[in-house]
Amino acid sequence: MNAASHTFKELGVELLVVSCDTKFSHKRFVETEPLLDGFKLMMGADNTGKMATDFGVYLEDEGVAIRGRFLVNPEGIVLAQEVLTPPVGRNGNEFIRQIEAFQHVAATGEVCPANWRPGKKTLPVNTDAEKMTGRVGDYITLEEILS
Amino acid sequence: MASSLVTRQMPEFKIDAYDPKIGKYTIVSSDEYKGKWTAICFYPGDFTFV
Known part of the structure; x- marks a missing residue:
């Protein structure tokens, strides 16, 4: 530390x-x-x-x-x-990765998916929750998550 | 004992401390961390690895 x-x-x-x-x-x-x-x-x-x-x-x-x-x-x-x-x-x-993600969320309201690090794609703010339920793949691909 | 503190208010504390920056003994309390991003790391004991 x-x-x-x-x-x-x-x-x-x-x-x-x-x-x-x-x-x-x-x-x-x-x-x-x-x-x-x-x-x-x-x-x-x-x-x-x-x-x-x-x-x-x-x-x-x-x-x-x-x-x-x-x-x-x-x-x-x-x-x-x-x-x-x-x-x-x-x-x-x-x-440190987690701190960066939590600070990003606090600053923008955006959501950080798995493996997020600064510069990577987030999920949008104020998205209709119902629209995204079970359809997260419409917003981000597995390749983008794993990259 | 709570199994997880996540989403809860950090417990209050006030304890003895050593500040290596100035080489002096002092006291730290939860009040000092109000309004700041804070990381608290517990470790089993001195003369182990932190």
Whole structure:
């Protein structure tokens, strides 16, 4: 996530990383882990596990948070979440794709079909829902979706 | 515990934090993220990979 932090900045997204460690542990971690050289993201210390519990990602028996990531819009609504068990890391590129799509929807009202990325075809705004039901293929082809 | 927060208001929080940008301890709360696009990423613990 740190490697992608420039992109998050460009997209105007505030990034907060959280574990159930203490703030002292966070500091030590940043100072010792070579991969965190230049790490600049705010690190939340949810020592009690309350925040992780409220987000539904707290493993009570182990006292740790599982890998949950949440995208929240300026109105405070959670638009997307992904939760992985600890052994597998996340894909920052997919998260960025989702942010770009949600921001595009927020800005235009258009709808982003599967595999959408900036520059690809969207589905039209204010289309008569009944007209499109079962006829999405009239608006976009499978080739366009898979390209 | 909610199985999914999607479409819901983000839960409020106020917790200790470390800000590596300035190398100082601080506090972060959900209030600071009001009006902003925000990504919150949980990870199992320091000294694992983020």
